[in-house]
Every structure is written in C-alpha cells, then in structure tokens.
Amino acid sequence: MKPIFNLIVLLIIGLIFPASAELVVIANKDMGTEGLTRKKVIDIYMGRNSVFANGKIAIPLDQSVDSDARSQFYEKLVGKNMSEINAYWARLLFSGRARPPRVIKREEEIVDTITESSSVIGYVDSSQLTDKVKVIIRVE
C-alpha cells in the first residue's frame, strides 16, 4: 500500500509543481544512506559533519555560484540567502577547520561524479536523476 500511496502523492505533487522546480539531494546508489536525514544533509553541507553513518566521509558538492539551483537549495534547506551563506563561510574560512563544498559547474557533472564516487553527495534537479544515483532527500 505504502509505495502506491507514495507514488500517488508524488504524482499529485508532480502535477502541481513543474518537474524542473524540484531539487533532490542524491548519492551513489551503493552508498549506505541509512539515517541520512535532512538534518544530516544540512550538517554535511554546512561543514559540521561529513561522515556517513557507516563511517565513510561524505563530500558535498555545490553547484556554480550564480546558479538558481544553488540559491534555491540553500534557501530551502537552511532558509538563508546566498549572501548569508557566504558570510557564514567567510567566518569559518579563517580557521580552516571547515570548508565550503566543492563547486561543480554543471549539473550533469555532479551526477557523473556521484555515479563514480560513493563518498560524495550533491543536489540536482529531479529531472537529472539516473538509475545510478539515489535520492537521499527532496529539498522542498
């Protein structure tokens, strides 16, 4: 019942919102993503914790600085605009303890990178999804 229900919900959502508007956080298909909650995703992206539940290091990938996806991503994930995010990183840059995620300029490249490496995660438009990656969370 449950998968069908989920499917119906997804369908309804898909009808209401255009497919391109939905951002999803993805990881390698082989990646153990148990317990990788939204909060965990935030922690990874904001430099707090980059370790998966299985102990592997998770490396977040960011989209290009001027992309809509990026600003949408942070807006939706942590409720901050880009200048706030930049200021956040500026403070942390000084110590060197945490670094902002690496930037991959093209969305396809992100998917490719994830496909190739099991320790990276990234966010892309849901339209970019392949069967080589899996969705960790949907950023809404």
Added chain:
Amino acid sequence: MWNKLTRRISIRLAILLTIVAVFIVAINASFIYSRSNQAGLIHAKHNVQQLIEAVRNTAAISAYVEDKVLGKEVVDGLKASDLISAVELRTNSEILSSRGVFEQSRKNNWVQYSLQSPFDKNELIGMLIVQTDQHSIKTIADKSAMEYVIFMSLHSVILIFAVVILLNYQLISTVKSIASSLHGIILGSSQRVHLHGRHKNDEIGMLASDINQLLSSVEETLVVERGLREEVESLERRFRTIFEQGSGGIALIDSNGFLKVNNPSFAKILGVDLMQRIVSYKGSLVDILTPDSDSFQNAIELALNKRTPVSIDIELNEQTEIRWVHCLISQMKNDANEPLLEINMHDISERRNREQQFKIRSELDPLTGLLNRRAGKENIQSLMDGAAKASEQYALLMIDLDNFKPVNDTYGHDAGDKVLMSIANMIKETIRSDDLIIRWGGDEFVVFIKQNDQSLDASRVAEKLLDLIQSSIKIKNGESINIGASIGIAVYPEHGFDVDILVQRADKAMYQVKAKAKNGFGYYSSALFSVNSD
C-alpha cells in the same frame, strides 16, 4: 585669630555657605554616587550583554562546526573586555575554548547564554558561559560615580566662590564701608555717612540716608541738650552760691528732726558750740536748739501738717549773750517723696534788742524810771486777768503829793524833779519787787500790790509810804523841804474789775482824803467814807 576672622561678615558668610554646601554636596554625593554606581552596574551588565550578542552568532557557528580556533577567537575576544573575568564556550559534548578561572564563590556572576544551531533555532548546540568581573565593574562604576561627585563638588565650590564674591561686591563691602564710616563718626558732630552712587536708590541707600537722618537728629538733640545743661549748670552754680554764701542760714531736717544738710551760714548763726552739740546729738534738733522747744516743736508740726510756711522767732541755746533768730519753716519733698523741712534762719538779735530798748523806753518814765501810765495800765490789767483765775486780791493805791506845786515855784523845776525822784526811790524801797509802781501823772503815783490778808497789807503800805514821804527831802545847797501825800485805795475785785474804774475810785478816795485833812489815806466807799489822818 579665629574670632577676629569670623567677625568679618564676608568670611563668616563664606564659612556658612561652605558648611551648607558641604552638607548639600555630601547628601547629593551619596545620592548621586549610589545612583551613578547603580547605573554603572546596569550599564556594565548591558555592555556584557551587547558583547555577547555581538559574538553570539559566531560562537554558535563555531559550536556548530566545533571549530576550536574560531571558538578561541570568540572567547579571547570576550575575555579582552574588562567586564569579563572568565569565558567558556562549549558544545553539547565538549569544551571548545575556555579562558580565565571560574570561581564557585562567584557563581552568582556566572551568566549562561544558550547557543542555537545557525540553521535550526530549535536545536541547542552549546552554550557560552561568562563570569562577569564584578570587581572590575564595580571599580569602573565607582570611578565614574566618583568623577561625577568630584565634578559636582567642584561645581558647588565654584558657585560658593561666585556667591561670596558677588555678595561681597554687591552688599558686604558697601555695608562695611557704611559701618566703618559710621564707626568713625563722633556723635553730635556734623559728620555724615558717605555712600557710593551705585547704591543710591536701593535698600542700602535707604539705610545710609536713614542713618544720616538719625545722626542729624542726634546732633540737634545734643546741641539742645548741651544748651540746657549749660543753663542748668549756671543755675546750679547760682543756687550753690546762694546756698553757700547767702547770709541766711538754710538747713534741711527730716520729719524726725534730724539735721540732713546745712549751709555755712546756718552753722555761723548757731555758733560753734551749739552746732557741735547738734552734730553730735542723736535726737531731734528741736530738743537742743532753743529753750522754748515746745513752741518750736509746735511750729514744726504745723509746717508738716499745713502746706504753708510757718514762721517763728526763737531764742538760741548755748550763747554767750541772748540771741534770737527768725525761722521760716516750710515743707518740701525729697526724691523718695518723703517729707523734709527747710529751716530758713536769720539772726534777729540786734533787731530784737533794739525793739526791747524801744519797748523799755516807751514803757518807762524817763525821769523816775518807773512805769509810765500806759504801760502801767497794761501791766495792771494783765495782773488782774491772771488774778481772776487765781481768785487773788489786789489793792490800787493812788498817791498824790501835797504841797508839791510850791516846791516847783520856789526852788525851780530841777528841785521839783529831784523831789519826784527821791519819792520814787522811797516807794521802790517800800514795796515788794513784784508789786507795780507807776508814775501816773505830774505828782501822782500808783502802786498796785497783791493783798495777802484782806485790806491789811494796803493800809500798812499806805502808812509806811506816808511816813517816808513826810520826812524831809534834801534839795540843792544843803536845803531840805517837807512835803506830804494823800493816798486813796481801791481794792480789786471788791471795788471793780476794770483798771479805769479802779483808778477812778482810788482817785475819788484820795480827793476825799485831800479835802479833809491831807497827809492820810482812805479806802473807797460808795456809801460810807472813812478817813484816817495823823
């Protein structure tokens, strides 16, 4: 020194103002200090709060990513403040950074600030613990409060100085100049207080002009009084002269007769002996002044009771010769309103002696030295007045010489006078000294004698007289003559109460004797008439 200083108004005022100011400043200062201190503490707390707020986000971020370097940065930043003595930044699991020593004893001063996740306000990710430096906060607050107090005090001191200087300039210096000007002025002189023009129209000007008016009126009064005093002094001198050098004796005695005061003339009139007695005598002056002290006492009492002066002539005691004084006694009051008597005394001895002489001269017959008719009648009358009370008897003998006219005619008036004188002496020798002998007329004599034993005395005297007169009387050139006398007798009160009647009846009896036989005597009788003749 201190007294001298405080005698000056400006210094005293400054001291008073300073005391008041110190009092006010002290009250103000304690109030301001506590207010300011409190404000300082609140301010410090606020400052700490602000400091924390400034680093709170960064602290939250450092806690979020567990960035010790950033955490240290935050902690160091906070610790740099004087207000904070210890800081600790911790995540939920570990201490990120810590500076300073947290003392359990100062737990009250610990402030905890929770740190939320920068991305989830609901998630607490750590805390910032701060120990405020109360000592430092207090020191700062104290310092600022003290500065304020010092500022206020300085402010007050400057104000006091300004007030004192202005007061001194506006008021005290002027009042002082008036005071010193007034101090130098001699009362009654024409000097006046001077005032600068600045104060002409204000209260000080009024004060100065009032003082000047007062000085003017004092001067006028003094001039008038000086004149009056001179007048009084000259009067006093005159009165003193009158009192001391006047010929009249003046003395004041009190109502008990004690001598209070006397002038030199009084002592002179009384004489040294009497004056000494009076001075050393403890009783009333009246007792020793005069032999007739009763009359004098009466006069004094009269003067005391009556308001009009009483005059009396008295004889003085203790004198070498008889001396009389005239006294005018009048009552007066002393300052205590007690009655005093003034005795004004004049020596009238000379006048009195002269009067006495006159009296004697007017009463006596110049030839025989016997009483003349007028004086004789008076004396008889007064004896009779006395006799009426004492029921005494008197006899009046009217003696008329027989054959006297031929003596005058034959031997002249000198011989006649000599005869009269001889007969007068005979009569004097015959009768008692207290009986009266009067030359009644040319060759008439009256003898007035007191009868002890009915009419016997008169008869004996008459017989004796007739006997004597009959004997020969020597006249000039060894010649002598013989004359006789006829005597008529009237008896008081048997033959009359009045001198004239008694004389008239004795006369009648004498004429009857003369008409009958001469050289005899006879009593008056209205019916019977008897003649005894030798």
